[in-house]
Amino acid sequence: MVTKGILIDRIDPSSDRAVFRQIADQLRQAIESGRLREGEKLPSEAELIEHYGVARMTVRQAIQELRNEGLAVAEHGRGVFVRRRPPVKRLASDRFARRHRKDGKAAFLAESEAVGATAGVDMIAINEVQPPEEISERLLANEPVVARSRRYLRDGHPVELATSYIPASIARGTKIMEPNPGPGGIYARIEDQGHTLERFVEDVSTRLPTRDEAKLLNLTSGTPVFRLIRTAYDLEGMAVEVCDTIMSGDAFLLSYELPAH
Amino acid sequence: MVTKGILIDRIDPSSDRAVFRQIADQLRQAIESGRLREGEKLPSEAELIEHYGVARMTVRQAIQELRNEGLAVAEHGRGVFVRRRPPVKRLASDRFARRHRKDGKAAFLAESEAVGATAGVDMIAINEVQPPEEISERLLANEPVVARSRRYLRDGHPVELATSYIPASIARGTKIMEPNPGPGGIYARIEDQGHTLERFVEDVSTRLPTRDEAKLLNLTSGTPVFRLIRTAYDLEGMAVEVCDTIMSGDAFLLSYELPAH
């Protein structure tokens, strides 16, 4: 039986701790200690019911707890498995440096190739829109904007949703309006328009994904996301682009350098 | 009845969408549209059972879904409420600039006062320890380290856990070994020792809190945390401190500036 060797202990019904929590504790311990490895199957509900002598809802609550913690994922008809963690990608603070654009590569591609992953983009959409307040307060200029949305894939798996907002006065009549903006990406096109980029400000927050984000990024309930709002400024201090990004929280590590002076 | 005006629609039992999800959808809609505001009470289980004509486990599943999404919190014996979001504190990228230390203030105090919040520190502990690998790989020097742990409070609520690791050769015999390290905090004391700070590197990740973190930061299940590992370098490029920080994810916004060149 699968439970052999994994679930040593019995349940203490007289304990203050709820039975389903005690079961969850034992499974969690098995995962965190490595007795159950990534991708391995947990005991089935039927096995847990038999082993502990409890009702089905009780073992389901235990499993639910592990799913909420992001430790396990259920697959209908197959079983419950220890969640696999994607390799973490480190985003260094020089990732938008001009030298990366000089190679003709947009930032996401350059980053991915640096770690030997294949990169992809899909779901590209380009529209003129009325920007939400979080965007317009950063762009300052109160004019029409072009929104470029896309989803980024790493090794075929979606990891990032991004929408760039660019003042229409900059974007109109350029390749920014086309799905493929050409070598160096949209930042290169913005510089073509005479707006030399000087600096970026990134505002990072974290939260649980909305339902839509969870669907698009294929996230289970225990995975938070980064929300990253990046504003690009040109030499005159004008905000020339705001990019609103949702990133799978377990797939990235954001690295920044701060001067001490 | 409380449900009046909040739950307009009925359930479609013939729908593909599970009944508990339809109920969750309606409650979520009420929250996101603002019909139910922060801190307001959701209809009780009994009211939902009566309104929809379903079993108790079904409405509990619906509420569980909202709790997992971080939209609602249950209080035993009182009810289920729309989750309150704390005011977000923006941490700017110049928060460790020397001018802030010149005022005799440590970083956390200076930040808090900037937004009119009262700041506090408790649970201070200082030990010589063997650092975990994530720390030692950043300090490089393979020598004993002093660990300074503390918890930060904002307006009386815990928001941040931090542990600083400093090579013992720098810390020994200084106020770094004392609970109160004196004006300007430990960075000022490190500079007193002749290590002028040049730059910091911050590695930011996000995940759900461990059980211990949730307890210490008083977090409900739907709140992720930031994990921030900051390494401080002196003018010679030596890592003189590594600070491992867990921050309540809904209480902070991290802001960074990146050069474009």
Next chain:
DNA sequence: CAGTGGTCTAGACCACTGC
């Protein structure tokens, strides 16, 4: 005390997976 959510039982039927 009445009202609330927390835990648990013992069933039922369904949909999906893999052999």
Next chain:
DNA sequence: CAGTGGTCTAGACCACTGT
């Protein structure tokens, strides 16, 4: 097909809250 998890019912007893 057997085995798996997903949904749902209809109860029970408990612990906590506020009056």
